[in-house]
Amino acid sequence: MKLLVTGVTGKVGGNFLPAFLAAERFAGWSIRAICNNRVVEHPGVEIVRASLADADAMFAAMEGVTHVLHMAAVKESPLLAMEVGVGGMFNLLEAFRSTPGTRQFVLLGGDCTVGHMFQRYNEPITDAAPRRAYPGCYALTKVLEEVMLEQYGIQYGINGCCLRAPWIMEKDDFRFALSFSDQFGGPPWSELIDAGAVARHAQAASVPLLRDARGAPLRRNFIHVDDLVGAILTALDHPAAAGQLFNIAMDAPVDYGEVAQYLSATRSLPVAEIDTPFHSNWLDNAKARLLLGWKPQVDLQRLIERAWDYVRAPDDPRKVWYPG
Template sequence: MKLLVTGLTGKVGGNFLPEYLAAEKFSGWSLRALCNNRIIDHAAVEIVRGSLSDSDAVHAAMDDVTHVLHMAAVKESPDLAIDVGIKGMFNLLEAFRSSKTARQFVLIGGDCSVGHIFHRYDAPITESSPLRAYPGCYALTKVIEEVMLEQYRIQYGINACCLRAPWIMEKDDLRYVLSFRDQFGGPAWREFLTEEEIARHANADAVPLLRDATGASLKRNFVHVSDLVSAILLALDNPAASGELFNVAMDIPVDYASVAAQLSATHGLPVVEISTPYHSNWLDNTKARMRLGWRPAVDLKLLIEQAWFYVRAPDDPRLVWYPG
């Protein structure tokens, strides 16, 4: 068996590699990575250089491959969105369907394809909920990827699977998500607060308690990278994943009120309430639990503890590879 991976140098890829290599299930498999701007130096990884937008490079990377794990993505980068998110996906699927050795295609999708906090759902978001991208090129490309994968399955009968993940957390990510000083991701505080207010909250090490459009505390879906990796390992070469879409998220959405209460109690941090126009949604992971036997191990308490007690080593700088 030979696995081709895109996005191996990213957050998920960096956590996937050691777990994949340690798993007895994949003993005897070989691993190839298609890399463009960033390269991984590992004895167990064969590197093919090239862009996803280059059909010849993609077809060369697919040579003798049995399984594909497609994780490469760009965020709000309009100049790259078509090349990576659409043309890249098309090239991979074309090479896969014409291959004599290809057996399974696994896509890592995102809950931006269902609008996460931007669109209101009156019931839990399941795999049959409508695709509803929020504004921006990233969400649009993730919707197109899901649709393209489904249509290739219908058109050509390929064995395809999509794991739809919400915001992926690792290390101290959550701490920076909630920071007024060096924020990671969104929503951007300047959309709701003045610069003076942001500076005051930063100096106080305050914790934001976001309110949704109804005034209730905002509930948003997250998944720890280790739990997403475990889902990937379960889905690879698994007949139960054939032709399926799975939501891969924490069992319960993260409630900003619960986060604020825990950090106030454990760290004595002040809480700042912020009204937003966003919607509380629940990404239902029942199907992944039932069909794959997957269980997320990181709950809210552990997610917070890991983020607040994580200490970065000198050779582990905080890097954000993409805008947005």
């Protein structure tokens, strides 16, 4: 078996690669990685330097491949989003369907396709829920990727599987996602409260208790990168994954009220209540638990404790890469 991987130098890819190479189930598999701006250095990985927008390069990279894991993405850069994000997905699918011996195409999707906290749902979000992206080209590209994978299954009978993940956490990400002084991710506090309030909360090291559009504590979906990698490894070559879309999320969304209560009780941190226009949603992972036998191991308490206990080395900066 030969696995072709994109996005191997990203957050998920960096955690997936050592787990894949160490997994006994994949002993004997070989791995080829498509890299462009950044290159992974590992003796067990064959590197192809190319852009996903290069159709000829994608056909060449697919030679001998049995499985594809597509994790690369382009963020808010409209031109690249269309040329590399959408065009790259098309090139990969065309090469995959045209190459003899290919067996499975796995796509790492995102809950931006259902709008996560920007769209309101009155019931849990399953794989059957309508796609309702929030504004922006990144969310649009992820919707188009899901649709393309689905249609290639209908049109050409390829075996596709989409793993739809929410915000992916590792190391101390979650701690700084809640920070008023060095925020990681968004939306930025400046869009919700004034600069004076941000400064006061930063000085007090407060914990944000976000409230949703209805006034209840906001519930937002997360997944720890270890659990996502576990889901990818489980889905690869799994017969029950054929033609399926799975939500890969924690068993319950993170409740900002529970987070504030826990950190107040365990670390005596003050709480800052903030009203937002966002919607509480529940990304239902029941299908993945049922068909794949996968279950997340990192619950809310573990998510918090891992983030607060983690000490980041000086040569390990927290980065968000744009584009892709």
